[in-house]
Amino acid sequence: xxxxxxxxxxxxxxxxxxxxxxxxxxxxxxxxxxxxxxxxxxxxxxxxxxxxxxxxxxxxxxxxxxxxxxxxxxxxxxxxxxxxxxxxxxxxxxxxxxxxxxxxxxxxxxxxxxxxxxxxxxxxxxxxxxxxxxxxxxxxxxxxxxxxxxxxxxxxxxxxxxxxxxxxxxxxxxxxxxxxxxxxxxxxxxxxxxxxxxxxxxxxxxxxxxxxxxxxxxxxxxxxxxxxxxxxxxxxxxxxxxxxxxxxxxxxxxxxxxxxxxxxxxxxxxxxxxxxxxxxxxxxxxxxxxxxxxxxxxxxxxxxxxxxxxxxxxxxxxxxxxxxxxxxxxxxxxxxxxxxxxxxxxxxxxxxxxxxxxxxxxxxxxxxxxxx
Ligand code: APR
Numbered sequence: 203x204x205x206x207x208x209x210x211x212x213x214x215x216x217x218x219x220x221x222x223x224x225x226x227x228x229x230x231x232x233x234x235x236x237x238x239x240x241x242x243x244x245x246x247x248x249x250x251x252x253x254x255x256x257x258x259x260x261x262x263x264x265x266x267x268x269x270x271x272x273x274x275x276x277x278x279x280x281x282x283x284x285x286x287x288x289x290x291x292x293x294x295x296x297x298x299x300x301x302x303x304x305x306x307x308x309x310x311x312x313x314x315x316x317x318x319x320x321x322x323x324x325x326x327x328x329x330x331x332x333x334x335x336x337x338x339x340x341x342x343x344x345x346x347x348x349x350x351x352x353x354x355x356x357x358x359x360x361x362x363x364x365x366x367x368x369x370x371x372x373x374x375x376x377x378x379x380x381x382x383x384x385x386x387x388x389x390x391x392x393x394x395x396x397x398x399x400x401x402x403x404x405x406x407x408x409x410x411x412x413x414x415x416x417x418x419x420x421x422x423x424x425x426x427x428x429x430x431x432x433x434x435x436x437x438x439x440x441x442x443x444x445x446x447x448x449x450x451x452x453x454x455x456x457x458x459x460x461x462x463x464x465x466x467x468x469x470x471x472x473x474x475x476x477x478x479x480x481x482x483x484x485x486x487x488x489x490x491x492x493x494x495x496x497x498x499x500x501x502x503x504x505x506x507x508x509x510x511x512x513x514x515x516x517x518x519x520x521x522x523x524x525x526x527x528x529x530x531x532x533x534x535x536x537x538x539x540x541x542x543x544x545x546x547x548x549x550x551x552x553x554x555x556x557x558x559x560x561x562x563x564x565x566x567x568x569x570x571x572x573x574x
Contacts, residue, residue: 203571207563212351213241218309219273223317233320242267259295275300279318297336313349334556371546464529486515487571511570517553540567
C-alpha cells in the first residue's frame, strides 16, 4: 500500500527517510523535533548547524545517525493563523518538497509526522486532507512507500460530520455474527413493557429459528397440513423413494460459461472505464508489484481490502462490487465493520480511497490497498 496511515513513534521507523517538523533555525526544539534529535544523537545537531536554517515550506536533508532511518528530512511547517496567510499552500509545500528531496536521495520509503498539527496549531482535520492529497499526487507519478505517522492518543481527526455519518451507518447495520441487534433491542423493550407478551414472542422466535435451521419439510408421503399452532416437525424427512434422475449437466456449455476470474474481471473493467493499469492501481493505493502479480496470474486471490480498493478506484456500484468480491472468494458481510464502511462509501458514490482510509484508520479497521 503506497500510502499507509499508522500509529507509531517516527523515531522507531525503519524507512529510508523520516521527516522532521522543525523550526526555521533547524537547531532543535520540542515535539517531534526534540524526539528526533534525542534519538539521532548530537551529530544531527552538528550537521544541522551547517545548513543555515530553512524557510517555511522548504526541506533540507541530513544523515540519520543513530536513527534506524538513513536520512532525516527537515521541513518547516506554517504556524496556524486562521488559514488566511497561505498556510494550506505552505503545508502542502512541506510534503511536496520533502517527497521530491527523498526521491533525489534515492529513497524508496519515507515517514511523515502530521506537520504543524502540534505546537504550530494547525487543525488536524484541515491538515490531514492536505497531507494525504499532496502525497497522493506525488504517488500518481512516482513509486515510493509513504507512511503518515499518527502519534500517541492524539487521534486522526477526520471531518466530524463524515465520522458521525459512518458511525451511525455502522450502528444501524452492523450485526454480530449470530445476533440481530435490531431484533435484540425490540426484545429488550418488550421484556421491559410486558413480560407475558415477551415470553410468547420469544417462543415464536425460538420456533422460527428452529424452523429455518432444520427446514422442516413434510415427510415423503403427503403429511397432513400441520395444525395452525402445532410445533413444526423437526425430524429430518425419511429418505423418500428413488430420486427422479436429473438430466446429466451439459459440461461443455457450463465450462464455456465459467465465470471470468477476479483478474480477468479487473482487467476488463479497467478497459471499459478507459483507464490505464497504472491509473487504476495508483488510484486504488495498490503497489505496482501486487498489480502485476494479479495481472499475470489469473488464479490469484487478493485480500479483501485490495478487492475493495479496486472497486473504489473503478467506481463500481454495490452490485458490481459484490460480484468482484465473489470472484475473489468473498462476500459483502454485515458482520464486518470494514464491509459496512465500504458499503456506506460505495452506496453514497464516495470513491476516494484516501478519505475512506482516513475513516477506516479512525475506526481501527484495515486500510484499503495492497496489504503489503
Ligand atoms: N513520532 C511521530 N509523531 C510525533 C512524535 C513522534 N515521536 N512526537 C510528536 N509527534 C506529532 C505530534 O503529535 C503532532 O501531531 O508530530 C506532530 C507535530 O507536532 P510538533 O512536533 O509540535 O510540530 P509542529 O506542530 O510542526 O511545530 C513545530 O515545534 O518542536 C517544535 O522545533 C519545533 O518549533 C518547531 C515546532
